[in-house]
Amino acid sequence: xxxxxxxxxxxxxxxxxxxxxxxxxxxxxxxxxxxxxxxxxxxxxxxxxxxxxxxxxxxxxxxxxxxxxxxxxxxxxxxxxxxxxxxxxxxxxxxxxxxxxxxxxxxxxxxxxxxxxxxxxxxxxxxxxxxxxxxxxxxxxxxxxxxxxxxxxxxxxxxxxxxxxxxxxxxxxxxxxxxxxxxxxxxxxxxxxxxxxxxxxxxxxxxxxxxxxxxxxxxxxxxxxxxxxxxxxxxxxxxxxxxxxxxxxxxxxxxxxxxxxxxxxxxxxxxxxxxxxxxxxxxxxxxxxxxxxxxxxxxxxxxxx
Amino acid sequence: xxxxxxxxxxxxxxxxxxxxxxxxxxxxxxxxxxxxxxxxxxxxxxxxxxxxxxxxxxxxxxxxxxxxxxxxxxxxxxxxxxxxxxxxxxxxxxxxxxxxxxxxxxxxxxxxxxxxxxxxxxxxxxxxxxxxxxxxxxxxxxxxxxxxxxxxxxxxxxxxxxxxxxxxxxxxxxxxxxxxxxxxxxxxxxxxxxxxxxxxxxxxxxxxxxxxxxxxxxxxxxxxxxxxxxxxxxxxxxxxxxxxxxxxxxxxxxxxxxxxxxxxxxxxxxxxxxxxxxxxxxxxxxxxxxxxxxxxxxxxxxxxxxxxxxxxxxxxxxxxxxxxxxxxxxxxxxxxxxxxxxxxxxxxxxxxxxxxxxxxxxxxxxxxxxxxxxxxxxxxxxxxxxxxxxxxxxxxxxxxxxxxxxxxxxxxxxxxxxxxxxxxxxxxxxxxxxxxxxxxxxxxxx
Numbered sequence: 001x002x003x004x005x006x007x008x009x010x011x012x013x014x015x016x017x018x019x020x021x022x023x024x025x026x027x028x029x030x031x032x033x034x035x036x037x038x039x040x041x042x043x044x045x046x047x048x049x050x051x052x053x054x055x056x057x058x059x060x061x062x063x064x065x066x067x068x069x070x071x072x073x074x075x076x077x078x079x080x081x082x083x084x085x086x087x088x089x090x091x092x093x094x095x096x097x098x099x100x101x102x103x104x105x106x107x108x109x110x111x112x113x114x115x116x117x118x119x120x121x122x123x124x125x126x127x128x129x130x131x132x133x134x135x136x137x138x139x140x141x142x143x144x145x146x147x148x149x150x151x152x153x154x155x156x157x158x159x160x161x162x163x164x165x166x167x168x169x170x171x172x173x174x175x176x177x178x179x180x181x182x183x184x185x186x187x188x189x190x191x192x193x194x195x196x197x198x199x200x201x202x203x204x205x206x207x208x209x210x211x212x213x214x215x216x217x218x219x220x221x222x223x224x225x226x227x228x229x230x231x232x233x234x235x236x237x238x239x240x241x242x243x244x245x246x247x248x249x250x251x252x253x254x255x256x257x258x259x260x261x262x263x264x265x266x267x268x269x270x271x272x273x274x275x276x277x278x279x280x281x282x283x284x285x286x287x288x289x290x291x292x293x294x295x296x297x298x299x300x301x302x303x304x305x
Numbered sequence: 306x307x308x309x310x311x312x313x314x315x316x317x318x319x320x321x322x323x324x325x326x327x328x329x330x331x332x333x334x335x336x337x338x339x340x341x342x343x344x345x346x347x348x349x350x351x352x353x354x355x356x357x358x359x360x361x362x363x364x365x366x367x368x369x370x371x372x373x374x375x376x377x378x379x380x381x382x383x384x385x386x387x388x389x390x391x392x393x394x395x396x397x398x399x400x401x402x403x404x405x406x407x408x409x410x411x412x413x414x415x416x417x418x419x420x421x422x423x424x425x426x427x428x429x430x431x432x433x434x435x436x437x438x439x440x441x442x443x444x445x446x447x448x449x450x451x452x453x454x455x456x457x458x459x460x461x462x463x464x465x466x467x468x469x470x471x472x473x474x475x476x477x478x479x480x481x482x483x484x485x486x487x488x489x490x491x492x493x494x495x496x497x498x499x500x501x502x503x504x505x506x507x508x509x510x511x512x513x514x515x516x517x518x519x520x521x522x523x524x525x526x527x528x529x530x531x532x533x534x535x536x537x538x539x540x541x542x543x544x545x546x547x548x549x550x551x552x553x554x555x556x557x558x559x560x561x562x563x564x565x566x567x568x569x570x571x572x573x574x575x576x577x578x579x580x581x582x583x584x585x586x587x588x589x590x591x592x593x594x595x596x597x598x599x600x601x602x603x604x605x606x607x608x609x610x611x612x613x614x615x616x617x618x619x620x621x622x623x624x625x626x627x628x629x630x631x632x633x634x635x636x637x638x639x640x641x642x643x644x645x646x647x648x649x650x651x652x653x654x655x656x657x658x659x660x661x662x663x664x665x666x667x668x669x670x671x672x673x674x675x676x677x678x679x680x681x682x683x684x685x686x687x688x689x690x691x692x693x694x695x696x697x698x699x700x701x702x703x704x705x706x707x708x709x710x711x712x713x714x715x716x717x718x719x720x721x722x723x724x725x726x727x728x729x730x731x732x733x734x735x736x737x738x739x740x741x742x743x744x745x746x747x748x749x750x751x
Contacts, residue, residue: 210336221341222411224380224469235335249437265470272411272436273341293334301340 209283216281217295221273223266223302231300234267236274238295242287244279252294270297345382346468347409348375349435351393352386353416353428360418363426363453370457371414371464373501374475378465378701379730384410396431396443405435412441412468416460424449428456432464442467454503459751474696475500478746479703480518480527483507484719484739495529495542500696500745502735508542517561517692517742518542522568524746528552530560539573553586553593561604566612572596574604583617583634596634605649608632609676610656616640616676618648627661629676640678649692652676653699654747658726660693660702671704673726684728694745701725703734705741 239247249271256263274295282290350372353364375381391404396415405413416430431443444463448456455476462473483496495508495515508527509515518529527542531549539552539562552562557577564571565585572585581602585594597603601621608615616629627641627650641647645665652659656676663670663683669690672683689707696703703723710717719741721734734740 205334213336214338214340217338218340219342221338222346223341223343224346224471233337261466262470265466265468268434268437268441268468269346270338272434273338275436276411289334293336296335296337297341298337298339302343 205283205286205289209286212281212283217273217277220276221270221297223269223299231298232263232266234263234270234297234299236267236270236295236297238274238290238293240280240282240287240290240293242282242291244282244287244290246274246278246280249274266297266299270295273297345376345380346411347382347384348412348414348464348468349384349386349389349405349408349410350375350414351389351416353418353430354393354395355418356420358420359450360420360426363450364416364418367416367418367428367453367457367460368414370454370501371461374458374461375464377501377732379725380465380469384408396429399440400433402433402435402438410435412464414460414464418453420450421447426450426453428453428460430460430463432467454499455749458499458501462748471700472698472748474698474701474745474748476749477697478504478520478524478749479721479734479743480508480520480746481705481721481736481740481743482515482518483736484741485511488717495527496736496740497527497544498736505737508544508547519563519744520746521564522566522747524749526564526568527744528562528564528571530562539571541571553591559584561606563607565608566610572606572608572615574606576602583615596630597637598634603628607650607652609652610654614676616650616652616659618650625664627659627678640676641674641681642678643681651693651695653695654697655699658699660695662691662693662704671702671724673702682728684724684726685722685731690722692742694743696723696745697748699726703743703745705743707741 235252237248237250237252241247251257251267251271253263257267258264280290350368352361352368355361355364372383376383388408389404390408391401394400394415395417397417398415400413400415411434413433413435414430415433416428419427419429421427425447426449427445427447429443429445432441433439434441442463444460446456446459458476461475465471465473465475477500478497479500480495480497483494484491485494486492492511493514493516494511495518496505497508498505509531513534514532516530518527520527525544527544529540529542530537531540533540537558537560538555539559541550541552542548543550552559552571552573555575555577557575559573559575562571562573569589570585570587572583574581575584580600581604582598583596583603583606585596586592587594596606596615597617597619599619599621601619603617603619603621606615606617613632614629615632615634616627618625619628620626621628622639625646625648626639627647628637628639630637640659641661643663643665645663647661647663649662650659651661653673658673659676660671660673663672668686669688670683671685671690671693672681674681684702685704685706687706688709690704693702693704695701701723702725703721705719706722707719708717719739721736721740721743722731723734724731734743
């Protein structure tokens with residue numbers, strides 16, 4: 001009893017684990033949010049300048065900025081720093097601007113999942129002024145200058161590199177797409193024309209139209225049973241007038257006609273059948289389609305005799 | 306790298322698509338005609354015109370023979386000359402086709418006969434396609450006046466070949482056993498005639514019994530079994546000299562002889578001490594080779610056209626069946642597995658079929674099958690039908706048929722018949738008396 005209970009629990013646990021690991025709908029982990037962490041690493045002290053510096057954000061996309069700010073606030077919640085000097089504020093302001101620009105670009109690079117984030121954050125944007133109003137200036141985290149510089153350089157380099165790669169990739173993709181679309185357009189043009197031409201010939205011809213002609217010629221094709229010795233197909237090129245009368249009958253394979261006595265006799269019989277069946281019952285209004293056409297005479301049916 | 310590959314793949318697909326489109330549109334409308342009428346072709350054979358004397362008479366006779374040949378083949382239908390609108394024309398004059406096409410005629414034969422001297426004539430003919438309004442073939446022959454019938458057969462072969470695509474078989478002869486007298490004292494003589502039964506001649510006088518005559522590949526010799534002085538022996542008859550020659554000297558009875566395709570050997574059965582086996586004899590050096598060695602009766606051997614195989618019948622399996630073996634007597638294999646007994650197998654000239662006699666439930670049949678025994682078809686049946694022989698083109702079989710005895714149980718009719726391999730048209734060959742054991746010659750040398 002105990003054993004079976006343990007086994008049952010074990011099995012249930014293993015099934016739950018497999019379901020948790022294997023089914024994406026259960027396991028909710030979103031690795032796409034990683035780029036935001038880069039923004040988190042930026043010096044936070046400059047944020048205090050928001051209080052004193054000019055507001056440059058009007059021209060920018062407010063929504064995206066707010067997303068970044070919101071995250072900064074929620075994640076770090078630093079203590080308010082002491083009021084800095086004007087030079088430091090300007091300097092840091094500029095740095096902040098740069099970082100924000102980079103951040104915005106990075107945000108732009110992000111893919112669709114961002115949209116969801118935006119939607120979620122939209123109501124928080126409204127609270128932003130409140131936060132600013134209520135917040136006290138954050139503490140300045142002092143870091144060694146060298147480290148700061150390096151960090152900035154690396155960050156900028158990395159982002160720029162990424163951006164340049166993305167730009168290049170985008171350009172190549174665009175070029176490929178353009179090439180493909182051009183080629184496709186060309187093909188479509190050709191296909192379109194061909195299909196139109198094919199349509200002009202084929203769409204209008206029904207199976208009945210063909211059957212009527214087949215049945216008509218069949219009545220006139222008289223063959224010897226000797227033809228059963230060889231299964232061959234004899235193509236004849238036919239030209240007709242619009243009234244269905246046969247204008248000419250030409251045997252395609254002249255070499256075989258001269259070489260093979262059976263082929264010659266059968267081709268002659270086929271030619272007689274076509275001439276004898278003139279005028280052909282061409283479908284009304286479609287006579288022009290039969291000005292030039294091919295009849296393939298197949299002797300294999302004699303085997304059934 | 307991947308991009309380049311993608312680009313190449315894309316271009317290939319695009320090119321294939323374009324080619325497909327071009328291919329589709331390159332041809333005009335195509336309509337397949339896969340049915341027709343397998344029926345006799347209507348032909349008009351105008352009387353051959355003559356210039357003087359008896360040439361008109363010969364001309365009419367030649368036309369009649371040609372007409373009989375073509376109609377007898379089952380592949381042509383001759384339109385009655387009474388229906389002709391236009392009079393017969395010389396072969397050098399292009400006919401007015403509108404006079405012939407309304408009669409449903411598809412092909413027209415015109416010809417002429419000229420007397421060169423009292424003994425020779427010049428015969429000319431031309432075959433016209435009435436529908437295509439063109440000539441198909443023409444021929445001019447100079448022969449002895451007496452040979453006009455053979456000229457008619459040669460012309461028949463030319464017409465047959467040009468219109469059907471198959472080789473003709475009209476310029477051939479038949480050798481057979483002519484039978485006369487009561488059943489208990491039957492006189493059997495060798496006789497020879499044209500394939501249509503004309504030019505009949507006896508080769509032996511009936512003083513001894515003859516059986517199973519067979520032509521040599523040159524048509525100039527005949528091998529047969531004769532009971533000369535009550536001893537059954539295989540003989541060879543030379544048609545040019547009229548001489549008969551005994552084929553070797555064997556301790557037992559020899560029978561069922563047949564020439565090899567090259568004509569340098571004769572294959573036959575030799576019975577000794579109740580055992581019958583198959584032997585060959587080389588005609589050049591008289592060497593004898595034994596091919597089978599069993600306690601059964603192996604007989605009726607027949608070579609394949611390429612001489613690589615031999616078919617024969619044997620009761621080695623308990624009942625009479627058809628077997629096949631290599632030309633050296635190895636790899637013997639049974640090929641007949643239908644109900645009843647099988648006998649007298651004969652290989653067709655083109656090698657694609659084997660004709661045989663079948664006995665089943667008190668009836669006899671003539672049939673054909675493939676050399677592997679498949680596709681058995683029975684063409685004729687009767688109280689007694691036996692001994693099939695092939696026409697040189699492999700389209701017609703000849704055999705003999707014996708009616709059921711009437712009244713006294715002794716008198717009966719034995720006649721020669723021919724039938725095409727579709728089995729549709731059986732025709733009796735008229736002979737002066739009863740006939741059996743026919744053998745069809747190859748095409749006669751010109």
